[in-house]
Amino acid sequence: MVNTNKIIFKSILLLSYLIITAVLLFLISSLYSYFNTGADRSKILHTKIKKIDQYLPKVTWLEDGNLGREMNAQTLSEIESNYLDAWYIKNIAFSTNSKIGVDAYYTESARKNIFNIIQANKKEKITIERTTLSHNPDIFLFSEDGQLVVLEDKNVVEYKRVFKDNKFILEITEIANYKVILLLEDGFWRIRHLVKESVSEFNKKTKASPPISKTIKGINYYPQATPWNMFGSDFDIKIILKDFNLIKTANLNTIRIFVPYKDFGKAKVSESKLNKLRKVLDAAEKNDLKVIITLFDFYGNYEVLDWTLNHRHVEVIVTAFKNHNALLAWDVKNEPNLDFDSRGRQNVISWLEQIILLIKSIDKKHAVTIGWSNISSASILKDKVDLVSFHYYEDKDAFEERYTDLKEIIKDKPLVLGEFGTTSYRGFWKPFGSSEEKQARYYKEMQAVFAKNKIPFISWTLYDFNKIPKEVVGELPWRRNAQEHYGFINKNGEKKKSFKYISKH
Structure with missing residues (x-):
């Protein structure tokens, strides 16, 4: 038995030696061939x-x-x-x-x-x-x-x-x-x-863009079947045209849309994506709607070494659409303050400032803003933007006072409520949640405040959605289900009670 084990062990050693020798000979042969077929020796090193x-x-x-x-x-x-x-x-x-x-x-x-x-x-x-x-x-x-x-x-x-x-x-x-x-x-x-x-x-001073002449009454827009994937393979301009006509007849004049950074090709912007975005702007112009384009959706890096890639992305998109009649403003990024904790406040703010400077160096006609997630962050970089845009999903009864306080801080720039809304969801995950009646009452009261204070607004959003990507609200079902029911039109395409208050007629 011992002799048998020795024979097996010696056989394994011999076989291993032969394999290693064969591999070395192959590598030496390949290297010799590489150097003798016109290859540049420097490139291998x-x-x-x-x-x-x-x-x-x-x-x-x-x-x-x-x-x-x-x-x-x-x-x-x-x-x-x-x-x-x-x-x-x-x-x-x-x-x-x-x-x-x-x-x-x-x-x-x-x-x-x-x-x-x-x-x-x-x-x-x-x-x-x-x-x-x-x-x-x-x-x-x-x-x-x-x-x-x-x-x-x-x-x-x-x-x-x-x-x-x-x-x-x-x-x-x-x-x-x-x-x-x-x-x-x-x-x-x-x-x-x-x-x-x-x-x-470097001189960071920029000239203010011409003021926006009309009061913004708008809505954040995604097609119902393709939320957060508006420019994907299911892109259908006929559906978008129909929706824009509906928005116009609802007495709204502005839409806010989102350009995902990675989906559009990052530094190498996709020509097919640009064509789709152009069709959307053309459809808006046909319906006499103005468009706020929000850049860098689903982007959250901000690292200095990535800035040149971000700049090439912005350069292509802003150059392509700076003269489009439907364009109203550029929104640098949606809710960047949510990245303060994970990416560093100073990193995010420095990145935003550089992107603002770049946009304004290319497009001197259109306003630039930032879609802050709350009213507390709205004054950040207020001297760099043309519009101060903030979102509000907090207590509606406190909104008017907080808006008035913000106006005292920012006296020389127009304020825009870039997102607001409430869900109509009541179900298994929130048995004592909202309802269509509560949602309608919320919009009725908010529109009364807007009319009283002449507040520009962009509501969230036209449709209820069947599926919300986990990147937007995470995996928790009570958050996901609530987010699916923020629309003025339900999943069956029927107008909800809140539609009556989509705008102050």
Whole structure:
């Protein structure tokens, strides 16, 4: 029995040796073949950053010629890619105080300065979250041997947020000018010198958009069959046209809709989604309705390194629709203050401010607002927006007083009640809940307050829904069932008693 075990053990060892040897020979053979079929040896060693997915600051080249060798489009593209990768990896290095990846994008002499900064920051327990939002490079010299580039990068917009002992210290947005030398090594353009020549503080002041001429009487809108998925595969413009006609005949003049960030393609905005959004705006214009477009639905990251992706998303959408006749305003984000605890208040507010600045730099005609979840948050960034928008789902009897108090705080901006409403649900999960009669009474009383104080309003929402995504209200059935019954029209398509008070006629 012992001899049998020894034989089995030796056989296993021999078989393992043969397998390992075969794998090694295969790998060596593959590597030899790779190097002898025109492959670039440097690429197998170079840690390539996927910039297309992670870092997309706006780049505007000044292409007015350069000294030395003529620059072709492919080389320019490679220089841009490696140059932005270098910025991105440096941003990561300063936010983590890690040297990983730096040697791939900076020559030995250039990375010494970065490593010195990392060492000093580690000692002082400092981290710096940073990104660049725009670059304006101009090539001065491209050497005749194609190995060296000298460029100037002007008006680089840089955002920095400094932490000490993991506590926020300060943030600053700057405009800087750089002189840069890049060397071609191992098939990649690495930074040899990066010298900041001048720096000034970025001007965050913006001009107010023209005032909205009419009093907003609106409704937050989703088609009944596709709530929170309005632009998905079941998109049907005929249904939307019919709903918009109903909204118009109900004496409303505005709708608020939502653009989901991921569904629209994030930084690479889907052309098919843009076409669907255009059809919705066209349908609104046909029914003489104005539209508030709420951006970044189902987005909640706010990290500084994601900002360039967010900017490309905004840039495409705002540019596409800034001249549409149906557009009334841009709502940067729905209820961002709900992310204060999980994402950090300062992170969220800084992100909102940057998005406002970007929208206003592209569209100077339309108002910008933020859909705060409650009246307590409404004054945040009040000097940056054109409309102060807040939601109210609290005690209706306290609303008028709280609205009046807010008006005393914000005297120079129009206030808009961007969401309000109540459910008509009474059932297994809430046997002593609401009813259609209670819901109708709620809207009757709220409309009386609106009429008395001339308050612009946007109610929640046109329809009762059959299914609410868990991302909206979670898994708890008493919350989900209540949310399904906020509409003025029930699941069978019948007008509820509250429909009489959808607007003050």
